[in-house]
Amino acid sequence: MGQDTDADLLVRLRAGDERAFVILVQRYHAAMFRLASSFVPNAAVAEEVVQDTWLGVLRGISGFEGRSSFRTWLFRILVNRARSTGERERRTVAIGDTGAAVAASRFDGSGAWLSPPEHWIEEVENRIEAGKLAGLVRTAIWDLPDRQRQVVTLRDIEGLTSEEVCGVLEISESNQRVLLHRGRSRLRQAIETQFGVPS
Amino acid sequence: MIRLRLRRRDLVCQQAVELVTDYLEGALSRADRRRYEAHLAGCPHCTEYLAQMRKTIELTGTLTTDDLTPQMQDEFIDLYRQWRTGQPGDEPPQP
Numbered sequence: 001m002g003q004d005t006d007a008d009l010l011v012r013l014r015a016g017d018e019r020a021f022v023i024l025v026q027r028y029h030a031a032m033f034r035l036a037s038s039f040v041p042n043a044a045v046a047e048e049v050v051q052d053t054w055l056g057v058l059r060g061i062s063g064f065e066g067r068s069s070f071r072t073w074l075f076r077i078l079v080n081r082a083r084s085t086g087e088r089e090r091r092t093v094a095i096g097d098t099g100a101a102v103a104a105s106r107f108d109g110s111g112a113w114l115s116p117p118e119h120w121i122e123e124v125e126n127r128i129e130a131g132k133l134a135g136l137v138r139t140a141i142w143d144l145p146d147r148q149r150q151v152v153t154l155r156d157i158e159g160l161t162s163e164e165v166c167g168v169l170e171i172s173e174s175n176q177r178v179l180l181h182r183g184r185s186r187l188r189q190a191i192e193t194q195f196g197v198p199s
Numbered sequence: 200m201i202r203l204r205l206r207r208r209d210l211v212c213q214q215a216v217e218l219v220t221d222y223l224e225g226a227l228s229r230a231d232r233r234r235y236e237a238h239l240a241g242c243p244h245c246t247e248y249l250a251q252m253r254k255t256i257e258l259t260g261t262l263t264t265d266d267l268t269p270q271m272q273d274e275f276i277d278l279y280r281q282w283r284t285g286q287p288g289d290e291p292p293q294p
Contacts, residue, residue, distance in 0.1 A: 016283070018276065021276075021279045025267065025272075025275045026264065026267050026272075029264065030264045030265050051275075100213075101217050101219070102216045107212060111211030111213035112212050116247070117244055119247070120251065121250060124258070134262055137258050137259055138262060157260065157262055173226075180220055181217070181219070181220035181221070184256060185216075185219075185252075188252055191251075192251070
Protein backbone atom coordinates (compact mmCIF):
# COMPACT_ATOMS: atom_id res chain seq x y z
CA MET A 1 0.00 0.00 0.00
CA GLY A 2 1.20 3.46 -0.81
CA GLN A 3 2.13 5.84 1.92
CA ASP A 4 0.02 8.75 0.66
CA THR A 5 -2.54 9.80 3.23
CA ASP A 6 -6.13 10.37 2.22
CA ALA A 7 -5.59 14.09 2.79
CA ASP A 8 -2.60 14.13 0.39
CA LEU A 9 -4.63 12.31 -2.23
CA LEU A 10 -7.55 14.68 -1.82
CA VAL A 11 -5.30 17.64 -2.48
CA ARG A 12 -4.07 15.96 -5.64
CA LEU A 13 -7.56 14.97 -6.67
CA ARG A 14 -8.79 18.51 -6.30
CA ALA A 15 -5.94 19.56 -8.56
CA GLY A 16 -7.24 17.15 -11.18
CA ASP A 17 -4.86 14.22 -10.63
CA GLU A 18 -6.53 11.13 -12.07
CA ARG A 19 -3.97 8.81 -10.49
CA ALA A 20 -4.93 10.05 -7.02
CA PHE A 21 -8.51 9.09 -7.77
CA VAL A 22 -7.50 5.58 -8.78
CA ILE A 23 -5.44 5.13 -5.63
CA LEU A 24 -8.39 6.19 -3.46
CA VAL A 25 -10.74 3.88 -5.33
CA GLN A 26 -8.30 1.03 -4.90
CA ARG A 27 -7.85 1.77 -1.22
CA TYR A 28 -11.53 1.69 -0.34
CA HIS A 29 -13.08 -0.52 -2.96
CA ALA A 30 -13.17 -3.79 -1.03
CA ALA A 31 -14.68 -2.20 2.06
CA MET A 32 -17.18 -0.20 0.04
CA PHE A 33 -18.24 -3.21 -1.94
CA ARG A 34 -18.58 -5.34 1.18
CA LEU A 35 -20.59 -2.65 2.88
CA ALA A 36 -22.81 -1.93 -0.12
CA SER A 37 -23.50 -5.63 -0.54
CA SER A 38 -24.98 -5.77 2.91
CA PHE A 39 -27.73 -3.36 1.86
CA VAL A 40 -28.56 -4.45 -1.65
CA PRO A 41 -29.59 -7.79 -3.13
CA ASN A 42 -26.72 -8.59 -5.47
CA ALA A 43 -23.17 -7.81 -6.52
CA ALA A 44 -24.16 -5.90 -9.64
CA VAL A 45 -26.28 -3.48 -7.66
CA ALA A 46 -23.51 -3.17 -5.06
CA GLU A 47 -21.02 -2.21 -7.78
CA GLU A 48 -23.45 0.41 -9.03
CA VAL A 49 -23.76 1.84 -5.54
CA VAL A 50 -19.97 2.01 -5.26
CA GLN A 51 -19.62 3.81 -8.58
CA ASP A 52 -22.47 6.12 -7.72
CA THR A 53 -20.75 6.91 -4.45
CA TRP A 54 -17.52 7.88 -6.18
CA LEU A 55 -19.47 10.10 -8.50
CA GLY A 56 -20.99 11.70 -5.41
CA VAL A 57 -17.49 12.14 -3.99
CA LEU A 58 -16.25 13.84 -7.15
CA ARG A 59 -19.24 16.14 -7.20
CA GLY A 60 -18.99 16.96 -3.55
CA ILE A 61 -15.27 17.17 -3.15
CA SER A 62 -15.05 20.93 -3.48
CA GLY A 63 -17.52 21.24 -0.63
CA PHE A 64 -15.86 18.67 1.63
CA GLU A 65 -14.40 20.64 4.49
CA GLY A 66 -12.59 17.89 6.25
CA ARG A 67 -14.45 18.27 9.50
CA SER A 68 -14.87 14.50 9.52
CA SER A 69 -12.24 12.20 8.12
CA PHE A 70 -12.46 11.48 4.42
CA ARG A 71 -13.32 7.83 4.97
CA THR A 72 -16.15 8.68 7.36
CA TRP A 73 -17.55 11.06 4.77
CA LEU A 74 -17.08 8.46 2.04
CA PHE A 75 -18.79 5.68 3.97
CA ARG A 76 -21.66 7.96 4.91
CA ILE A 77 -22.32 8.74 1.27
CA LEU A 78 -22.10 5.06 0.47
CA VAL A 79 -24.46 3.99 3.23
CA ASN A 80 -27.01 6.64 2.30
CA ARG A 81 -27.02 5.54 -1.30
CA ALA A 82 -26.92 1.85 -0.52
CA ARG A 83 -29.73 2.23 1.95
CA SER A 84 -32.04 4.06 -0.42
CA THR A 85 -31.21 1.64 -3.21
CA GLY A 86 -31.69 -1.32 -0.90
CA GLU A 87 -35.04 -0.05 0.30
CA ARG A 88 -36.22 0.08 -3.25
CA GLU A 89 -34.93 -3.39 -3.97
CA ARG A 90 -36.01 -5.28 -0.93
CA ARG A 91 -37.45 -4.93 2.52
CA THR A 92 -34.76 -5.61 5.05
CA VAL A 93 -35.45 -7.77 8.03
CA ALA A 94 -35.22 -6.05 11.38
CA ILE A 95 -32.46 -6.95 13.80
CA GLY A 96 -32.42 -10.64 13.05
CA ASP A 97 -29.06 -11.32 14.64
CA THR A 98 -29.98 -13.29 17.66
CA GLY A 99 -27.68 -15.96 18.87
CA ALA A 100 -25.08 -16.49 21.50
CA ALA A 101 -21.35 -15.87 21.18
CA VAL A 102 -20.82 -19.55 21.86
CA ALA A 103 -23.38 -22.32 21.34
CA ALA A 104 -25.26 -23.11 24.53
CA SER A 105 -24.51 -26.80 24.07
CA ARG A 106 -20.89 -26.12 24.90
CA PHE A 107 -21.74 -25.22 28.49
CA ASP A 108 -23.08 -27.41 31.24
CA GLY A 109 -26.20 -26.70 33.24
CA SER A 110 -24.36 -24.30 35.53
CA GLY A 111 -22.95 -22.31 32.62
CA ALA A 112 -19.39 -23.63 32.89
CA TRP A 113 -17.48 -24.79 29.83
CA LEU A 114 -18.33 -28.36 28.87
CA SER A 115 -16.48 -28.19 25.58
CA PRO A 116 -13.89 -25.44 26.16
CA PRO A 117 -12.40 -23.34 23.37
CA GLU A 118 -10.06 -25.39 21.26
CA HIS A 119 -6.55 -24.03 20.86
CA TRP A 120 -5.70 -22.32 17.62
CA ILE A 121 -3.66 -19.18 18.31
CA GLU A 122 -0.38 -21.08 18.15
CA GLU A 123 -1.65 -22.98 15.15
CA VAL A 124 -2.38 -19.91 13.11
CA GLU A 125 0.87 -18.29 14.16
CA ASN A 126 3.16 -21.17 13.42
CA ARG A 127 1.71 -23.66 11.06
CA ILE A 128 -0.72 -22.04 8.73
CA GLU A 129 0.19 -19.99 5.73
CA ALA A 130 -1.10 -16.47 6.14
CA GLY A 131 -2.94 -16.61 2.83
CA LYS A 132 -5.10 -19.53 3.81
CA LEU A 133 -6.07 -17.92 7.07
CA ALA A 134 -6.82 -14.59 5.42
CA GLY A 135 -9.05 -16.40 2.96
CA LEU A 136 -10.92 -18.08 5.77
CA VAL A 137 -11.48 -14.82 7.64
CA ARG A 138 -12.58 -13.08 4.47
CA THR A 139 -15.11 -15.80 3.72
CA ALA A 140 -16.34 -15.78 7.29
CA ILE A 141 -16.92 -12.03 7.05
CA TRP A 142 -18.97 -12.54 3.91
CA ASP A 143 -21.03 -15.12 5.76
CA LEU A 144 -21.92 -12.74 8.60
CA PRO A 145 -25.46 -11.39 8.79
CA ASP A 146 -25.62 -8.02 7.03
CA ARG A 147 -25.60 -5.72 10.01
CA GLN A 148 -22.77 -7.57 11.68
CA ARG A 149 -20.79 -7.43 8.46
CA GLN A 150 -21.30 -3.68 8.25
CA VAL A 151 -19.97 -3.06 11.74
CA VAL A 152 -17.07 -5.53 11.52
CA THR A 153 -15.99 -4.15 8.16
CA LEU A 154 -15.91 -0.59 9.39
CA ARG A 155 -14.47 -1.23 12.83
CA ASP A 156 -12.08 -4.12 12.44
CA ILE A 157 -11.01 -3.94 8.81
CA GLU A 158 -11.15 -0.22 8.16
CA GLY A 159 -10.31 0.78 11.70
CA LEU A 160 -13.00 3.40 12.25
CA THR A 161 -13.74 4.34 15.83
CA SER A 162 -17.00 3.19 17.39
CA GLU A 163 -18.20 6.78 17.26
CA GLU A 164 -17.50 7.00 13.54
CA VAL A 165 -19.24 3.70 12.90
CA CYS A 166 -22.34 4.87 14.78
CA GLY A 167 -22.34 8.03 12.67
CA VAL A 168 -21.91 6.21 9.38
CA LEU A 169 -24.54 3.56 10.06
CA GLU A 170 -26.79 5.75 12.21
CA ILE A 171 -27.00 3.26 15.04
CA SER A 172 -26.59 3.66 18.79
CA GLU A 173 -23.40 2.84 20.67
CA SER A 174 -24.97 -0.13 22.38
CA ASN A 175 -26.40 -1.46 19.15
CA GLN A 176 -23.01 -1.11 17.57
CA ARG A 177 -21.41 -3.09 20.38
CA VAL A 178 -23.95 -5.89 20.17
CA LEU A 179 -23.44 -6.26 16.42
CA LEU A 180 -19.66 -6.08 16.81
CA HIS A 181 -19.79 -8.69 19.53
CA ARG A 182 -21.85 -11.12 17.51
CA GLY A 183 -19.80 -10.60 14.41
CA ARG A 184 -16.46 -11.06 16.15
CA SER A 185 -17.77 -14.08 18.04
CA ARG A 186 -18.76 -15.74 14.79
CA LEU A 187 -15.40 -15.03 13.23
CA ARG A 188 -13.64 -16.55 16.22
CA GLN A 189 -15.84 -19.62 15.93
CA ALA A 190 -15.10 -19.93 12.21
CA ILE A 191 -11.35 -19.96 12.90
CA GLU A 192 -11.77 -22.47 15.70
CA THR A 193 -13.85 -24.75 13.49
CA GLN A 194 -11.14 -24.72 10.87
CA PHE A 195 -7.95 -24.71 12.90
CA GLY A 196 -8.86 -25.69 16.44
CA VAL A 197 -7.27 -28.61 18.19
CA PRO A 198 -8.93 -29.98 21.32
CA SER A 199 -7.28 -28.92 24.56
CA MET B 200 -24.40 -14.15 54.29
CA ILE B 201 -21.73 -12.12 52.54
CA ARG B 202 -20.37 -15.26 50.98
CA LEU B 203 -23.76 -16.14 49.59
CA ARG B 204 -24.14 -12.71 48.04
CA LEU B 205 -20.74 -12.88 46.46
CA ARG B 206 -21.39 -16.31 45.04
CA ARG B 207 -24.59 -15.21 43.45
CA ARG B 208 -22.75 -12.39 41.78
CA ASP B 209 -20.03 -14.61 40.39
CA LEU B 210 -20.00 -14.92 36.66
CA VAL B 211 -20.26 -18.25 34.90
CA CYS B 212 -18.39 -18.94 31.67
CA GLN B 213 -21.47 -18.68 29.53
CA GLN B 214 -22.02 -15.14 30.79
CA ALA B 215 -18.33 -14.28 30.59
CA VAL B 216 -18.09 -14.97 26.85
CA GLU B 217 -20.88 -12.47 26.27
CA LEU B 218 -18.97 -9.72 28.07
CA VAL B 219 -15.78 -9.91 26.04
CA THR B 220 -16.61 -7.14 23.59
CA ASP B 221 -17.94 -4.79 26.22
CA TYR B 222 -14.76 -5.49 28.17
CA LEU B 223 -12.50 -4.76 25.20
CA GLU B 224 -14.53 -1.66 24.35
CA GLY B 225 -14.24 -0.35 27.88
CA ALA B 226 -18.01 -0.39 28.17
CA LEU B 227 -18.35 -2.44 31.35
CA SER B 228 -19.17 -0.77 34.62
CA ARG B 229 -16.36 -0.85 37.10
CA ALA B 230 -18.15 -3.56 39.09
CA ASP B 231 -18.75 -5.72 36.04
CA ARG B 232 -15.17 -5.33 34.93
CA ARG B 233 -14.00 -6.52 38.31
CA ARG B 234 -16.32 -9.52 38.17
CA TYR B 235 -15.15 -10.36 34.70
CA GLU B 236 -11.49 -10.08 35.62
CA ALA B 237 -12.05 -12.11 38.77
CA HIS B 238 -13.61 -14.81 36.64
CA LEU B 239 -10.68 -14.77 34.23
CA ALA B 240 -8.25 -15.16 37.08
CA GLY B 241 -9.80 -18.49 37.94
CA CYS B 242 -10.74 -19.73 34.49
CA PRO B 243 -8.08 -20.70 31.93
CA HIS B 244 -10.71 -21.42 29.29
CA CYS B 245 -12.24 -17.97 29.42
CA THR B 246 -8.73 -16.49 29.48
CA GLU B 247 -7.98 -18.45 26.33
CA TYR B 248 -11.28 -17.31 24.87
CA LEU B 249 -10.42 -13.65 25.47
CA ALA B 250 -7.00 -14.16 23.86
CA GLN B 251 -8.69 -15.74 20.85
CA MET B 252 -11.07 -12.82 20.47
CA ARG B 253 -8.11 -10.44 20.56
CA LYS B 254 -6.35 -12.56 17.95
CA THR B 255 -9.47 -12.63 15.81
CA ILE B 256 -9.65 -8.84 15.84
CA GLU B 257 -5.97 -8.65 14.98
CA LEU B 258 -6.36 -11.06 12.08
CA THR B 259 -9.37 -9.19 10.72
CA GLY B 260 -7.38 -5.98 10.87
CA THR B 261 -4.60 -7.37 8.72
CA LEU B 262 -6.78 -8.30 5.77
CA THR B 263 -5.35 -6.63 2.73
CA THR B 264 -7.42 -5.03 0.05
CA ASP B 265 -7.89 -7.12 -3.05
CA ASP B 266 -6.45 -5.43 -6.07
CA LEU B 267 -8.91 -4.00 -8.53
CA THR B 268 -8.94 -5.89 -11.78
CA PRO B 269 -7.54 -3.88 -14.70
CA GLN B 270 -11.03 -3.83 -16.17
CA MET B 271 -12.50 -2.30 -13.03
CA GLN B 272 -9.69 0.19 -12.87
CA ASP B 273 -10.55 1.25 -16.42
CA GLU B 274 -14.18 1.65 -15.49
CA PHE B 275 -13.28 4.01 -12.68
CA ILE B 276 -10.90 5.95 -14.90
CA ASP B 277 -13.76 6.33 -17.38
CA LEU B 278 -16.03 7.47 -14.58
CA TYR B 279 -13.47 10.07 -13.60
CA ARG B 280 -12.91 11.32 -17.13
CA GLN B 281 -16.61 11.57 -17.82
CA TRP B 282 -17.04 13.59 -14.70
CA ARG B 283 -14.12 15.84 -15.68
CA THR B 284 -15.45 16.56 -19.13
CA GLY B 285 -18.90 17.18 -17.73
CA GLN B 286 -17.51 19.86 -15.46
CA PRO B 287 -18.41 23.34 -16.68
CA GLY B 288 -16.05 26.20 -16.04
CA ASP B 289 -18.51 27.95 -13.78
CA GLU B 290 -20.14 26.63 -10.68
CA PRO B 291 -22.29 23.73 -11.77
CA PRO B 292 -25.94 24.10 -10.77
CA GLN B 293 -26.56 21.40 -8.20
CA PRO B 294 -30.04 20.03 -7.60
